[in-house]
Amino acid sequence: MREERDPGLQPERTRLAWRRTTLACTVAAVLAAKTALAGGPSVTRVVMCAVCAALWLGFLAVAQSRIRALAAPRPAALTPRTAGAAALCTVALAVCAAALVL
Amino acid sequence: MTGFSAFSGFRRAVRLWFVPREIRAEGTTPDYRFSLANERTFLAWLRTALALIGGGFAVDQFLPDLRWGWRVGLALALLTTGVLCSLRAVNHWVRVERAMRRGEDLPVSRFPALLAVVVAVVAVAMAVVVLLGWEG
Numbered sequence: 001m002r003e004e005r006d007p008g009l010q011p012e013r014t015r016l017a018w019r020r021t022t023l024a025c026t027v028a029a030v031l032a033a034k035t036a037l038a039g040g041p042s043v044t045r046v047v048m049c050a051v052c053a054a055l056w057l058g059f060l061a062v063a064q065s066r067i068r069a070l071a072a073p074r075p076a077a078l079t080p081r082t083a084g085a086a087a088l089c090t091v092a093l094a095v096c097a098a099a100l101v102l
Numbered sequence: 103m104t105g106f107s108a109f110s111g112f113r114r115a116v117r118l119w120f121v122p123r124e125i126r127a128e129g130t131t132p133d134y135r136f137s138l139a140n141e142r143t144f145l146a147w148l149r150t151a152l153a154l155i156g157g158g159f160a161v162d163q164f165l166p167d168l169r170w171g172w173r174v175g176l177a178l179a180l181l182t183t184g185v186l187c188s189l190r191a192v193n194h195w196v197r198v199e200r201a202m203r204r205g206e207d208l209p210v211s212r213f214p215a216l217l218a219v220v221v222a223v224v225a226v227a228m229a230v231v232v233l234l235g236w237e238g
Binding site for chain 2: 006008010011013014017018020021024025027028031032034035038074075076077078080083084086087090091093094095097098100101102
């Protein structure tokens, strides 16, 4: 049986929104890595760089799992856990940024 | 809205972040397209937050001639705004989701106006600092 297609392409638009957000996170993570390694390599700075990379990977994993869930014909709503995890990665990135800037 | 009701509303919302079943238990499930629209709004706010955080990094990296205080101050202002923006993104998403389930009006918020004012102030400060205080 063919599933009815949503004429508003809502799941596709939502999937692309996740992709855009991942891209924005990538830009922030690249800037974080640049900042972390700008002052010459030291243990603290390499660790900070690794933390930022891990946060980016975390966001990527959240986005990827949600994108996979959106492939369903009538995708379930976003769970607070997924939303919280995405926001947590963002906040943690900002905390790393503050630590690097100071 | 008084400070107290804002606080208790905030506490209730934070509880909902961590007890997701409470959202499901309330009201009826809305049309999935409305939930997806709410999700996209959440993501748009998250992108705004990420852009602000990126801006914080950019101030630190690309204005090296600025005096330390100004550079760090502007970067921290942008980063703080980014954090607030992403926390608010989750909070607003939860509130909208709950309102849709209960069939209530969508929550109004003065956050967009506040954000606009903060971004304008930071932009003006940055322009002034870059033009006048280049050499510190």
